[in-house]
Amino acid sequence: MSNFYPELTKEQRSVWLRGLLTVALADNEYSQKEQDLIQDLLKDNHIATLEPITPKEVAAVFGNSPDLAQNFLRTVVMVALVDGDYSDNEHQLIQEFSTALNQESNIMSDLRSQLEGNHGHHTHLLDPIKDWLDHLDIKDSRVARVLCKVIPAQCPFERDVFLFGRKLVHIPAMCQINPLYDQLVGLRFRSLSYLADECGEDISEFC
Template sequence: MNFLTKANLDNNLLSQIRYQLESIEIRDYHLAKLLCKVIPSNCPFERTVTVFGRILFQIPPLCKINPLYEQIVGLRFKSLLYLVNECGEDARKYC
């Protein structure tokens, strides 16, 4: 008898979401532009907290622990490639 544990179910769901994100093809100018604006080019959470010139602590880039980080960054990259190669947009606007 094969029981699905919560961890297996979560992993299967996560794998399915990853697959769906990776299989998205960008063919719409407005969608590509929106994705490039909404998905940041670098991790926005990394911070260094300083007081009077001394570093108190650093917050590491939490994006790396996001299980969908690679797929989301890949989606932004696909969108950027579409805008540059197909639409002739300047990539510097989105960096």
């Protein structure tokens, strides 16, 4: 388990949510789902606008807290993976976040190379990445709500997965074959549990 940290401050939450937004928009496609997500963020946080954020701005708030920095990076990676299209722009942005936060490691590069390589049944090559993602600790209600909205409640219908602008693989409805599917499902479950058990919130809207 990762180290405990308290509910985020207003500034930390704003930076965190802006980071998720920035990654969601990094592929330059402004889908209806992303538009709805932005509107939900604005409504939940009682603010008029939510602007993308630079790595430098993220580092100014999270740079002195390695635990927060690691958990921030885990959430932006998860958001990038949700739609099955881990684009070059998303990867580059996450790398810039990692560098600015002094959290450079092999995780991001390994994620890119393993997914791009389409290693099929050699899913054990992703074990270090899976372990890193599984250590994401949910300790903020607004972040948890966003993750519950971004990650589907049910396995999506079959679809094509694209990586860096080219088709990687066709995923049928049994998306458990997605090598990181369990990490996404686990993150959504932990977010729901946090909202229900620790915050006492009604989670029926997410079920």
